[in-house]
Amino acid sequence: MAHIRVCNISKTLGKVHTLDHISLEINNNEFVVIVGPSGCGKSTLFNIMSGLMPPDQGRVEIDGVDWTGRTGRVSYMQQKDLLLPSRTILDNVSIPLQLKGIAKNQARQTAVQYLAEFGLEEFSHHYPRQLSGGMRQKAALLRTYLFASDILLLDEPFASLDAITRRKMHLWLKEMQNRYHCSILFITHDIEEALMLADRIYLFSARPAQVKQEIKLSPQELSPVQHQHLKSSIIQQLEQ
Template identity: 45%
Template structure:
């Protein structure tokens, strides 16, 4: 959607001008990659393209083995594509590391560091004042329900608390784009539901640009502004779904007929794709 802005003309009158929309926070253009072994080739991505606008929460769902994790490795600069490019704020960053904040499936907290020291690690690495970093970390930990656990070590926390700490560490990274790789997949159903509500509250305050991998359609609809449905391998985008529900969102939306209808539509697309292979 474009916005009209009025600018003074040479004669002093106001004229209308169309404002240039900002570049996507993240843009993936026509990625292709094939992994080659001695006697075989595995075609993983086939012209995959997607965008994450500034402040947008985007989910990517698709079958297992469809190249979702490979996509994250390419975005993070860990794997080079055969063709295609990765752009951030309109700048080509293909192959560059350190451009995203990343949260893997497992919390991956350093066991020898306290929870607080894990959370403030990104600010420590970029040379921020230790006092300011610690104050910031403690403020976020209090909001995340981790107050009182600052000096605890990761192994003493529940799975949900470890995931909160891992998310806060990603949140405190200076990068604008956050990539979340099935962050709640290892949690039980009740803890997962709690984490979804918590993430909604935190994200709605910060509005970071997020790309999240999930297999959970309901989770994607609850959290996201838009959803990309990925095909089976070789991965390409089958459809982009705009999520129409206003924010802030709460769990009671799960029972809304329009929510159920959209969930059914996405399920049908994914089932049809599975039956092709």
């Protein structure tokens, strides 16, 4: 059974038909990437999967249970880190634990245990403005993880970073996933990023989004020729 299944989701926002019978699934400890044109409805799908928005049709199942329209089961990180500037990094990452009803001091003690794992131990009492873009994204990812550790929805989390920092964050995120055994659904416009991170890729059409193709990547590293061929094929699919 898939860890999370999106079943025949359709959505119209205002008069704009945004999602058209979208179905996909993510298995346990799998890294799945969605690639599609800007404005095709990828973020709308995440809003539905996280329970922030109801679909017009379809359902979201997690471990066989219908979670459609219900919040609190998955973690959702948007493009901006959304760290509170008036709170330290420790207090920022403690927020999801406090929202679960854990006392502030206990929440902070729990969060401290993860700071070193996420490379943030020496920055616990810094404020977001004092951190680099990459460190802010790590803090945001830790906060996301502490909300619900087994399913992470990441909406272009590295889009604002420079190429070198983004590459480092790719390697770090894969290491974190392998360590914590979480399932990740990741949105990107960057085909290289998708090929680097994904176990599987879903290609979305222009709005209203439909799944054009599902690509399963080999666990073995692609040769340069294979990589270029697959990249060209994806570009061709997206341009059709």
